[in-house]
């Protein structure tokens with residue numbers, strides 16, 4: 001495998017960079033035979049798997065970072081800890097048509113995408129080898145117009161960054177006996193300075209002293225640990241479209257990354273006594289970072305983020321953008 005192929009796989013989940021043109025994109029409807037067989041699909045009645053007639057389709061990653069078959073086999077080698085690369089790596093193809101993304105979907109289609117995401121996460125959490133299920137989307141328009149897809153990765157360990165966030169939330173709870181995210185929501189709703197959208201059930205705001213310009217957090221206003229248990233997908237689709245339409249308008253349409261910060265697989269950790277207070281202390285949310293052109297980036301030198309656009313200004317610009 002050459003470096004170009006590695007780059008393509010990282011960006012698109014496919015070895016060949018045919019992805020940015022609809023003429024040769026394997027994620028477009030009609031080319032179902034060019035992906036591994038589907039794991040799950042939302043289909044029109046009377047259609048068969050791996051053929052036309054789907055609205056949302058989930059397939060295994062062409063070259064997964066983790067393999068679904070096998071045992072975990074946690075072991076030591078001198079001072080190193082080893083574990084087999086067991087896990088799942090799935091591609092959720094969000095729409096049969098190329099060049100369509102969340103701001104363009106009919107409302108009901110986005111609800112189908114979110115329902116599919118919930119059902120894949122719930123299904124993967126039934127596998128007791130997996131401690132965490134990551135879900136994220138990297139929608140990058142810098143090399144042409146891509147086909148919209150999200151990635152779902154189930155891992156046998158809780159990834160470090162996720163664990164840090166879970167531990168921080170637990171520490172806040174241990175001191176204050178309140179969920180830190182509920183505290184933030186209450187404060188942001190009261191102040192309104194950083195709120196971008198609020199539909200009564202969800203809130204989207206630019207977080208205080210955000211790391212990235214125009215970064216947005218989107219949370220259910222009622223305390224909830226698991227995204228996959230949320231029963232208000234209509235309202236979630238509504239606010240998500242609103243936010244991404246505003247970002248698209250403001251950021252020059254370069255794309256965005258969106259990461260789901262979700263509760264871990266407590267079916268596994270309950271046995272080991274981890275996360276005893278997690279149902280009270282963690283609150284699922286989406287973190288959205290638009291890809292914007294900015295002349296200088298300091299982070300690699302300084303080791304901390306320098307955000308040239310204050311959250312309050314970003315929120316104001318996004319609120320005022322027409323959608």
Ligand SMILES: [Zn+2]
Nearest residue numbers: 025028098147
């Ligand atoms: Zn396509």
Ligand SMILES: [Zn+2]
Nearest residue numbers: 179182223283
């Ligand atoms: Zn909460």
